[in-house]
Amino acid sequence: MLVLGVETSCDETAVAIVKNGRKVFSNIVASSLHLHKQYGGVVPEIATRHHVELINFVLDKAIKKARINLPDIDLIACVYGPGLAGALLVGNSLAKALSFSLNVPFIGINHIQAHLYAALMKEEPPEFPFVGLVVSGGHTNLFYVKNYLNWKIIGATRDDAAGETFDKVAKILKLEYPGGPVIEQQAKEGDPHKIRFPRSYLEEKSLDFSFSGLKTAVFYYISGKKTNARLSSSAIPEDVRLNDVAAGFQEAVVDILVEKAYNACILKKVKHLVAGGGVVRNHKLRRSLTNRLKGAGIKVHFPHQDLCQDNAAMVAGLGYQLYKKGIRSQLSLEIQPNLL
Ligand code: KG4
Ligand code: ZN
Numbered sequence: 001m002l003v004l005g006v007e008t009s010c011d012e013t014a015v016a017i018v019k020n021g022r023k024v025f026s027n028i029v030a031s032s033l034h035l036h037k038q039y040g041g042v043v044p045e046i047a048t049r050h051h052v053e054l055i056n057f058v059l060d061k062a063i064k065k066a067r068i069n070l071p072d073i074d075l076i077a078c079v080y081g082p083g084l085a086g087a088l089l090v091g092n093s094l095a096k097a098l099s100f101s102l103n104v105p106f107i108g109i110n111h112i113q114a115h116l117y118a119a120l121m122k123e124e125p126p127e128f129p130f131v132g133l134v135v136s137g138g139h140t141n142l143f144y145v146k147n148y149l150n151w152k153i154i155g156a157t158r159d160d161a162a163g164e165t166f167d168k169v170a171k172i173l174k175l176e177y178p179g180g181p182v183i184e185q186q187a188k189e190g191d192p193h194k195i196r197f198p199r200s201y202l203e204e205k206s207l208d209f210s211f212s213g214l215k216t217a218v219f220y221y222i223s224g225k226k227t228n229a230r231l232s233s234s235a236i237p238e239d240v241r242l243n244d245v246a247a248g249f250q251e252a253v254v255d256i257l258v259e260k261a262y263n264a265c266i267l268k269k270v271k272h273l274v275a276g277g278g279v280v281r282n283h284k285l286r287r288s289l290t291n292r293l294k295g296a297g298i299k300v301h302f303p304h305q306d307l308c309q310d311n312a313a314m315v316a317g318l319g320y321q322l323y324k325k326g327i328r329s330q331l332s333l334e335i336q337p338n339l340l
Contacts, residue, residue: 005316007092009083013054016065016312021320025066027313048086081339082109088335108329115276116312120304126272136277137163155207159334165211190247197252
């Protein structure tokens with residue numbers, strides 16, 4: 001069964017063709033990231049305009065690369081939330097128009113669930129049930145997943161998402177957007193134990209996250225290094241070793257994510273943790289999660305690096321699995337920017 005996936009929830013315009021949920025024929029992603037860099041974050045209006053300009057081109061490319069014709073497609077799957085309203089509208093308009101004109105079913109896909117499905121696009125995916133950890137720019141969630149139709153949120157961030165914290169701390173450190181990759185790069189040359197930033201584990205049994213205190217701690221660490229004469233200056237003081245700050249900060253984020261994921265797996269008595277989202281590209285996080293959970297006999301599953309960021313292959317893949325379970329969406333399905 002050939003599924004065409006569409007994803008336009010944020011700054012990536014993406015279309016993919018996937019066979020039977022796992023075989024990726026094409027996975028085209030056009031990012032507008034370069035247009036947002038100067039603003040230090042995604043500008044919804046610019047992202048939306050970029051989707052409108054590129055979506056047909058991306059669709060054509062996905063069809064050509066897959067060496068198929070539009071009438072070969074059996075199902076259309078598209079992210080209908082969470083995401084930016086204007087951006088979601090572009091992808092959903094395309095997906096619904098294709099579904100109508102080709103006379104094939106349409107399924108609306110949850111963006112966060114698709115990030116977890118990305119790790120299942122392998123020859124031997126883990127068995128249900130599993131705990132899912134989604135760490136992206138907008139979300140930090142723990143799920144208990146019984147099957148494709150049963151996703152229960154068991155932990156969420158109470159303030160900033162982990163990726164958002166990387167981005168905001170990068171801004172404090174005068175590094176470029178997005179913060180995750182640059183902080184990881186800086187941290188490679190740093191000592192993660194030189195500066196101990198606070199870890200917020202919240203109440204003992206809570207699986208929720210909180211990162212805003214950590215972000216503030218980095219801000220005060222930098223401000224504290226400024227002499228009176230330089231207090232008004234926005235420059236980073238000369239005696240601050242950015243590498244050590246980045247390494248200490250990354251260590252704190254990773255410690256929190258690993259501890260909560262471990263607790264969730266023990267609580268739910270599962271043998272598999274499935275991770276997804278942009279922050280899961282981080283090598284330190286991958287190593288720490290794998291090592292800590294291995295001790296308890298829990299296997300950690302990550303998506304291929306290309307499937308961590310927003311893409312449409314994971315959307316098409318999950319669409320196939322839901323279709324097999326009898327799910328269909330009406331063309332009247334509305335976008336849900338705040339869907340969880
Ligand atoms: O999943 P994603 O591509 O988009 C959203 O749905 O949000 O995630 C983007 C986030 C950004 O906050 C970015 O800084 C973060 O993922 N990120 C990373 C790394 N690469 C991207 N965070 C930490 N380490 C990385 N290597
Ligand atoms: Zn995403």
